[in-house]
């Protein structure tokens with residue numbers, strides 16, 4: 600259970616087209632203790648009816664973005680990094696860690712924004728938010744979506760960040776953005792696996808969860824009890840801070856100002872580049 604001290608009134612138990620019981624079998628009382636340590640809300644992995652999944656409504660647009668933005672941008676970055684005299688294997692490993700450290704809190708802020716129904720009427724963002732919020736009603740569905748379908752889902756958000764590499768002079772920043780493709784996928788799949796029965800998890804996933812490299816099922820299922828905590832969905836280590844901020848900071852999870860924080864995460868590469876005077880027009884690395 601989330602243990603963050605809440606100095607606001609009561610936990611925000613939001614309902615997305617149904618009772619919380621439709622998301623978990625935990626009681627509607629968010630404060631009710633579950634029996635025994637580490638007991639999950641019993642998402643029914645065997646209920647065949649829950650295997651029906653909603654197709655990704657953005658499948659075609661995500662595929663087009665992957666083919667015509669994702670692959671070219673990754674190829675551009677890869678060619679640049681391969682030719683770079685500043686970036687070696689150690690730099691790439693450090694860049695991988697930096698991208699992992701970036702994606703964890705970014706996932707929390709993205710989740711806070713997309714869970715917020717106040718954004719549902721916004722152009723473009725609204726459709727994504729509504730689609731995202733459906734996960735609260737059918738949490739198991741995420742574990743049954745076709746893998747390719749799921750893989751394509753973060754293409755647009757990643758492309759917005761990845762394409763900024765074209766304008767960045769600093770090779771290490773480009774290395775971070777290159778690795779961000781993979782850590783973004785890790786974040787997405789960490790969420791999927793947290794809803795997947797242990798018997799269906801790919802080999803090694805349980806080890807990654809046990810090591811804390813990705814979040815445990817229990818950690819994420821706490822979010823599905825009350826929808827007001829544990830928003831980060833990669834490793835979860837940023838959630839104590841995020842939980843404290845949404846409970847005690849200037850903005851709770853329903854505040855639309857979180858969008859500005861999300862924009863800050865999204866355009867951090869360009870902002871850093873501008874601050875350091877390291878922006879450039881795209882070059883041809885081939």
Ligand SMILES: [Zn+2]
Nearest residue numbers: 710714822826
């Ligand atoms: Zn949520």
Ligand SMILES: [Zn+2]
Nearest residue numbers: 734738790819
């Ligand atoms: Zn979930």
